Amino acid sequence: MIIKSQFFTIIFILLISTSSAAQDWNLVKNAQGIEVFTRENPNSNFNAFRAKMTIASSVEEVEYILKNLDKYKDVFPDTEELKILKRLGDNKHIQYSHTKAPWPVSDRDGVFEVSFKTAPSDGSLYSSAHALPDYIPEKDGIVRIQKSNSSWTVTPKSEGKIQIIYEVEAEPGGSIPDWLANSAASELPYNTFINLREALSK
Numbered sequence: 648m649i650i651k652s653q654f655f656t657i658i659f660i661l662l663i664s665t666s667s668a669a670q671d672w673n674l675v676k677n678a679q680g681i682e683v684f685t686r687e688n689p690n691s692n693f694n695a696f697r698a699k700m701t702i703a704s705s706v707e708e709v710e711y712i713l714k715n716l717d718k719y720k721d722v723f724p725d726t727e728e729l730k731i732l733k734r735l736g737d738n739k740h741i742q743y744s745h746t747k748a749p750w751p752v753s754d755r756d757g758v759f760e761v762s763f764k765t766a767p768s769d770g771s772l773y774s775s776a777h778a779l780p781d782y783i784p785e786k787d788g789i790v791r792i793q794k795s796n797s798s799w800t801v802t803p804k805s806e807g808k809i810q811i812i813y814e815v816e817a818e819p820g821g822s823i824p825d826w827l828a829n830s831a832a833s834e835l836p837y838n839t840f841i842n843l844r845e846a847l848s849k
Contacts, residue, residue, distance in 0.1 A: 671686065672684035672685070672686050672697055673685055673686060675833040676833045676834075676837050678837070679841070680700050680701065680702070681698060681699070681700045681837055681840045681841070682698070682699045682700070683696060683697070683698050683699075683833050683836050683837050684696065684697040684698075684699075685697075685833065688816055691794075691816070691817070691818050693817065693818060693819065695814065695815060695816035696814070696815050696833070696835070696836050697812065697813070697814045697815075697836070698811075698812070698813045698814075698836035698837065698839065698840050699810065699811070699812045699813075700810070700811055700840050700844070701804060701808055701809065701810045701811075702808060702809065702811070702844055702847065703806075703807055703808050704808070704809050704847045705803075705807075705809060706765075706770055706771065706772045706801045706802075706803055706809055708847055709772065709799070709801045709809065709811060709843075709847070710763065710772050710774075710801070712843070712846055712847070713763075713774055713799060714763070716729050716730070716731070718846055721842060721845075721846045722839060722842045722843050722846055723746070723839065723842075724842065725746050725747045725748075726744060726745070726746055726747075727745045727746060727747045727754065728743070728744070728745040728756075729742070729743070729744050729745075730742070730743050731743075732758065732782070732783070735760075738762060738763040738764065739760070739761065739762040739763070740760075740761055741758060741759070741760055741761075741779065741782065742758070742759050742760075742761050742776075743756065743757075743758050743783070744756060744757055744758075744759065745789065752821075752822075753788065753789065753790045753821055753822075754788070754789045754790070755789065755790050755791075755792055755819060755820070755821070756786065756789045756790075756791060756792065757778050757780070757791065757792030757795060758778065758779045758780065758782040758783055759776040759777060759778055759779065759795065760776065760777055760779055761774065761775070761776045762774065762775055762776075769802070769803060770803055771800065771801060771802045771803065772799070772800070772801040773798065773799070773800050773801075774798065774799040775796070775797065775798045775799075776795070776796070776797045776798075777795065777796045777797075778792050778793065778794060778795035778796070778817070780792065780793045780794075790819075790820045790821035791820065792817065792818075792819060792820055793818060793820050794817055794818040794820075795816075795817035795818070796815075796816055796817065797813070797814065797815045797816075797817075798812075798813070798814050799811070799812070799813050800812040800813075811840070811843070813836060813839070813840070815836070
């Protein structure tokens with residue numbers, strides 16, 4: 648069953664990145680083969696997070712889900728609208744995302760440059776996304792994500808398994824209590840990986 652994370656999904660999609668801070672990651676959740684880590688972001692009041700799991704699947708299957716808009720919504724079910732604004736080649740595009748939020752939190756949207764790279768040495772996949780807040784005009788009633796970076800790293804392992812690591816760091820903008828956003832840093836990536844694992848099993 649797909650887990651809808653509501654507000655947590657907003658934080659997740661909006662917050663994504665590979666943090667370069669020197670601080671150690673702190674394990675905050677370990678369940679069903681999914682590990683979730685957080686650490687303080689020196690440039691923000693919102694914690695960065697990392698999720699990691701190893702499952703029986705392939706790099707190609709994960710890449711298909713990340714590139715397929717309908718499959719992507721299975722992983723992020725609170726996505727109200729998702730579309731590609733411009734293709735910059737086979738492995739890079741500009742993407743618009745509108746994420747629903749429960750009252751009284753305002754919906755969020757963002758424009759992101761998304762890229763995919765495959766390592767010729769072992770077939771590992773690396774995908775990154777960063778926000779382009781001024782790419783299109785803002786919409787009334789929706790808070791535009793101003794700062795966001797994220798990454799997916801998918802690495803082949805032995806016995807037909809892969810390791811997936813997802814990292815997020817961002818400022819969701821607007822009025823969101825720090826404590827609420829930071830509480831999402833453990834549940835959001837966990838629920839997202841539950842949804843991803845289900846999508847990969849179909």
